Amino acid sequence: MRSKNYNYRLIFLMMNFCFVSLIAQKRQSAFIFPLQNKHVHSSSIIELPNGDLMACWFEGSGERNANDVMIKGARLKKGDVIWSEPFLMADTPGQPDCNPVLFVDKNKKLKLFWIVVQANRWETSILKYRESSNYLKEGAPKWDWQDVILLKPGEEFPETIKSEFSAMESRGLAWAEYALEYETMIYDAAKEKKKRETGWMTRIHPIVLPNGRILLPLYSDGYNLSLVAISDDQGKSWKPSKPIVGYGNIQPSIVQKKDGSLVAYMRDNGDSPGRILISASKDNGESWTAAKESDIPNPGTSIDLIKLKNGNWVMAYNDIEDGRYSIVVSLSDDEGKTWKWTKQLERDDNKKGSFSYPSIIQTKDGKIHVTYSYKTSKVEKSIKYNSFNEKWLKGN
DSSP states (O other): OOOHHHHHHHHHHHHTHHHHHTTTSSEEEEESSOOBSSEEEEEEEEEOTTSOEEEEEEEESSSTTOTTOEEEEEEEOTTOSSOOOOEEEEOOTTSOEEEEEEEEOTTOOEEEEEEEOGGGOGGGOEEEEEEESBOSSSSSOBOOEEEEOOOOOOTHHHHHHHHHHHHSOOOOOOSSTTSOOHHHHHHHHHTOHHHHTSOOBOOSOOEEOTTSOEEEEEEETTTTEEEEEEESSTTSSOEEOOOBOSSSEEEEEEEEOTTSOEEEEEEEOSSSSOEEEEEEESSTTSSOOOOEEEEEEOOSOOOEEEEOTTSOEEEEEOOOSSOSSEEEEEEESSTTSOOOEEEEEEEOTTSOOEEEEEEEEEOTTSOEEEEEEEEEETTEEEEEEEEEOHHHHTTO
């Protein structure tokens, strides 16, 4: 009798025939698991030391208000074309688990960062992580350790918010003469120790600096801004950076420039018109400039950005202002000054599809891999996987 896994792979291979037919071409595309009706979102992809790929996402009947939400994962073995059957990565009973992020440290330990949405509110989320040294076999990793990451922003947190907002042109954003201005409300909330120590959420891969420092990008829906968790001891302890202040700048994706400075590209969770927001750091992520608008459209959804081995930058994002029905990848050869090449990953001209929250990496062989949430109807949802090289991006 043939195994359940064999039948799963045979059916899935037939469904993903488009992937197999593209093997000889420069771009490959496939669903990680068959289209289904559960809510699946916020994927993360990583290359394992043996060349396999691992992806994870959250899955359930909803998001923060659905207590059945869990973290699922799958593997793509090196040289294979079909992802494994999904397996459980994390599940906090009775609580939503969301926004998973995968990371392999210099000691080849696999880390899974994610949030548990306490009280079904984003702003009270708890930041957690798991660690595994036994994760190369089939199925879920064998977890060695699990803990909560507690950040304690000090008095520099509200003071930085106050000073940065003061230096920026106020947008007001008040609803009546008796209403407090937006900046005042955020500053007052920042002075409360409990609020500023909770609700920091994951979304984008960590970045490792040449000195070994790990920067884990974080954001808060409560404050509608971002900061970075900093570790100088391989994740044993973490401290917060000063906040990245702006109007709705969340979910930062960080790259390091040739001069050593850092740049964070962020989702625009503020007012229209939507634009990718940018901040910079010259002290290895300790402090950041106020977030400023770029000229790149953003419909209030996540982006991801990496630096390739040759120094070029690649960004995956929604290139429109009015939805998530189009997702592209763009290439820059001048550290983000211009984005000369852009290729479409998905587009629904009827504006009914939703393709969002990309996760992007470059593997040791030079290939670029992107996963993202894929939805065309209430019963057609999955995580989509794409693989291509830089030549494809340049149209060669």
